Amino acid sequence: MSSAPQPPDLQHEALKGKDYQIPGLRGARTTTLFRAVNPELFIKPNKAVMAFGLVTITLCVAYIGYLHAQQDNKKDLYEAIDSEGSRQMRRKTSKWD
Structure with missing residues (x-):
């Protein structure tokens, strides 16, 4: 049995x-x-790899945001030459201001 x-x-x-x-x-x-x-x-799942990936993605997004902010700051500036021939960086202004 x-x-x-x-x-x-x-x-x-x-x-x-x-x-x-x-x-x-x-x-x-x-x-x-x-x-x-x-x-x-x-x-x-590997927690160390996930943490590394999260930090890397966060830094990439922050860098892209930084570049975007720098581009916005430069967009409002232009180089102006006055009557004496000197160059100056000026902010764009509206004729309505």
């Missing part, structure tokens, strides 16, 4: 319990192509 095979429903329940141990799509049966195209679904 000890060498008798287990009933199929016990084997099926053991497999169900095994499936619950692997969360997400890592436990799903997929093709190699699907895993190659979507590696972010199967790789464990």
